Amino acid sequence: MIGDKAGKATFVEVCSDKGAGILDQAVKAGALKTEPADPKGVEMRGKVENAMLKLGDKWREKDFASLGTGRERLKKILADTSRCIKCYSCIENCPICYCVECSTKKPHFVTPGQVPPSFMFHLIRFAHIADSCINCGQCQELCAMDIPNSLHMHAQQVELEKMFGHVPGVDMKLPLLALVEEREERDRLAATGSDQIFNIFK
Template structure:
């Protein structure tokens, strides 16, 4: 029997999945078993839309449709938890399976601890993630750096430190370091990310550490929960999935790859955060950049931490309507509400029509707050400091007293005014 902590190689025995799958097809096969066994009611997955730069979320209930989602799309930048929260009722009445990146898994935890999702009704299969590439920038990168018409590209992958494309007439790879120094490559938030193996998921899967005869033909699977172990055992028992213990040398290689990615993430954090300056210089830079804001609300719509029905940014007392440039209070409210729990998913920056580096500002503040209070978002069900304040009660107190000490009752509960 499989147990939490096991490290395995896994591959599909399903002939249809074998034809389409990458790296053994274990993830697609596990979802097929989950649907057929009624372990989940539906699987939320990503498939290719009009082209490989168009990642499209799909809800699958028929196991036969899963083969369409096999493979990866590095030019897809979707975040899955907010979709479940907004469009699928937050799993309160449905059991859902979902494939997650590190930022997805972190966002699931943050929404769950705020009771917006029920993790008991979600199964997560995590995939190792070295980062994703914005679709618009990907097309420009392929044109400028690869000298290839992006419309002729039918496959892309990130492997051994290169971005590799296959197109009509050939294939080509360029070092990610070279691409990123030229302003291309992965999204800025992905470069700073240090959640490369999403162990918050029930299973963590990928190709790092698959060596020997199984290289390119199997998926590395780390079992992270009892739910994950049961799913894996069920698929093996049914005969549609095969497994074997991971090669010890492969374990060592996987650890080294992860370690190298973490060091790279730290390097980019240092570069990006130092580039913001400190103190008043940082504030001036943020105020200057955010002055382009047109208050389209896409940053709020896409943020997994934003879920309030009555959003303070829409209160005319704080943010006057119909004014450009937008009052900086709009951004201060967001920072105060979100920064301690930012998971660096990059959605606020990805969708900004004014190209404001929102994710950089929010992530930089989150790291500073983490140093101060020790709370790391998205890795456990521990609540951030702000969550201990009852918002309605605190708003009433502020209105009655005129005090701006929002944390007063937490730090000094005996004080009464």
């Protein structure tokens, strides 16, 4: 913030109806006070944001280059994940993971007690999350073995975005393989204990 609000207020950009609703509720509850931002401050913020986005793109290019491409990328991911101790931190802290019955805990997929787990453990995460990963970084930040999990996942998400055009965290329109509303889905999972969204064997 600039002017008399510097150090006393913060700039909040509302990007969705859901966000606007949350802000409205906070204002109504007396937790926040809002007022229109100074146009000069908005302009300055736009410039800083652009600079940060450019910096982010540069780092992403560098990080993706470190993964290589094709078979080389697969080998790198296999080598990185061979350090895994199956602590589940990446799964427990991912905002996209919601299954009650986690496939990584099914013995026919991942052998119980085997450390490091087979690559299937990571393949399950990739298959379930890659199209929806918002690159929040939690799975990497909290990995006990310093495995660059979010880099692995984000690299795959970018490829899927190129193929299907879906932008996770932003785009709620098709094309999506399956659109699931979290609250209803959690209720359904809690009621049935089944993680099968669609029963393909019917």
